[in-house]
Amino acid sequence: MAKVAAAAVDLGSSSGRVVVGTLDGESLSLDEVHRFPHAAHTVNGDLVWDLCHLEEQIGVGITRALDDRVVAVSSVAVDTWGVDYVLLAPGGERYGQGHAYRDSRTGPVAREFYSRASRDQRWQRTGVQPDDINTGNQLFADLVADPHLPEKVERALLLPDYFAYRLSGEMGWGRSVCSTTGLCETGSQRWSSELLDLSGIPQEWLGPVQPDRKARGWLRRGRENAHPRSDIAVVNAAGHDTACAVHALPKTGDEAAAFISSGSWSIVGVETSAPVLGRAAFDAKLTNEARADGGNRLIANITGLWILQECQTEWGQYGGDGGIKELLALAELSDSLGIVLDTDDETFKLPGGMPAKVAQYCLDHYNVVPGSRGQIVRTILESLAVCYAMALRKIEEIVGRRWDVVHLVGGGAYNGLLCQMTASATGKSVIAGPAEASAVGNLLAQFEVAGVITSDHQRHDIVRTSFSPRTYLPGPQEPWLAMEGRLASYSTNQ
Numbered sequence: 001m002a003k004v005a006a007a008a009v010d011l012g013s014s015s016g017r018v019v020v021g022t023l024d025g026e027s028l029s030l031d032e033v034h035r036f037p038h039a040a041h042t043v044n045g046d047l048v049w050d051l052c053h054l055e056e057q058i059g060v061g062i063t064r065a066l067d068d069r070v071v072a073v074s075s076v077a078v079d080t081w082g083v084d085y086v087l088l089a090p091g092g093e094r095y096g097q098g099h100a101y102r103d104s105r106t107g108p109v110a111r112e113f114y115s116r117a118s119r120d121q122r123w124q125r126t127g128v129q130p131d132d133i134n135t136g137n138q139l140f141a142d143l144v145a146d147p148h149l150p151e152k153v154e155r156a157l158l159l160p161d162y163f164a165y166r167l168s169g170e171m172g173w174g175r176s177v178c179s180t181t182g183l184c185e186t187g188s189q190r191w192s193s194e195l196l197d198l199s200g201i202p203q204e205w206l207g208p209v210q211p212d213r214k215a216r217g218w219l220r221r222g223r224e225n226a227h228p229r230s231d232i233a234v235v236n237a238a239g240h241d242t243a244c245a246v247h248a249l250p251k252t253g254d255e256a257a258a259f260i261s262s263g264s265w266s267i268v269g270v271e272t273s274a275p276v277l278g279r280a281a282f283d284a285k286l287t288n289e290a291r292a293d294g295g296n297r298l299i300a301n302i303t304g305l306w307i308l309q310e311c312q313t314e315w316g317q318y319g320g321d322g323g324i325k326e327l328l329a330l331a332e333l334s335d336s337l338g339i340v341l342d343t344d345d346e347t348f349k350l351p352g353g354m355p356a357k358v359a360q361y362c363l364d365h366y367n368v369v370p371g372s373r374g375q376i377v378r379t380i381l382e383s384l385a386v387c388y389a390m391a392l393r394k395i396e397e398i399v400g401r402r403w404d405v406v407h408l409v410g411g412g413a414y415n416g417l418l419c420q421m422t423a424s425a426t427g428k429s430v431i432a433g434p435a436e437a438s439a440v441g442n443l444l445a446q447f448e449v450a451g452v453i454t455s456d457h458q459r460h461d462i463v464r465t466s467f468s469p470r471t472y473l474p475g476p477q478e479p480w481l482a483m484e485g486r487l488a489s490y491s492t493n494q
Ligand code: LFR
Pocket: 012, 013, 080, 081, 082, 083, 084, 101, 240, 241, 242, 263, 265, 267, 301
């Protein structure tokens, strides 16, 4: 087969990358042509993304991706984190800033939001776990802050669709990212007009939900004709990074897989053919999101390596080494405190002062304080592994099936210590990798749109051949069950 190439723009909440993937039929090779840091920052009290910076960096990356390559890139697709969006004024220009989901404006209006339609009702209509960060909550807060917004805004585009629009001039609403909004009917084929009306969100802001893995338009050449070609497709691979990551599992068969997409967030879940609704899933704080291949993911959304990343930032700023390799080596040498942070505790959600927050949590809950950075890192990783195990067990109970193997993809796959801890805590073999799963899934979906990959098997084979995932076998589970017990007994005593 002739080689083909595509470019993935993959934006995470602390860094973005543009990766060219070249496929020779059996194997996919990656060339990261651009990587850049970015962060939400505060402007006039609002936590916002720097959309101009992001667009500029995407532009730099795409220009590099198109530069004189042996195999020319024939398409581009963007994936980002979920739930965030950009408002557009009539004429298609951006209106206002793009708020970041950790902005605190949704909390104070939550009571009113849920008085329009209760949490229960929203869950039943959408299959999405109600949460302050959801798009619905955010749009509602925008409308409370400015009731005249409908006169000034014509459209709302989810973030990946916004960037695709800026690249191609075509607006669209891709299914996987729409499924994170809390505003689609279960299965995310269409918006819930009932919930939009009840929440006072103008229906006209949102166009029809479109299936993923579809072409959107053509890459515009830019004002200064930044690149010479007019035949590069802009594709909606799957706009949501987690959908892309799960599209890149190195599966060995058709069986539904269990997975952990481990990055700033940890998304722990299983593939299901349809949304899993019902009280048990709601009470377990699970949610349903759309897969790139049209199926469903039943997941728990757990605060993930964000806690560690925040510690790294703090240590980097205040002298000392925030480097992950050194920290992991220190963690490995440290003794376990045998305690578990509830990584979903409110205290860990907002940025800043994370090492002190961890220490305070340990003191308040277990009357101990980690004695060193290594011990803080060890405690965070052990806590993540325990939270993964508990989430998976809950999900298994609800779907009535057990898995012996769990795939761990995303940045966490580089973290051997976390992978080994996860294997022991879950009692399952962990197949780790690919670490760049979102970019890989994005590229694979583009090759499916191009008709070069024609089956799920072929896709899975390509991932296995190209990234040689590593297997971690479980060690003794008892210490992990004891840690779980300690967390559970703390929670029930509250
Ligand atoms: C991961 C992710 C999660 C989503 C969170 C916030 O990057 O997309 O799936 O819940 O970010 O959008």
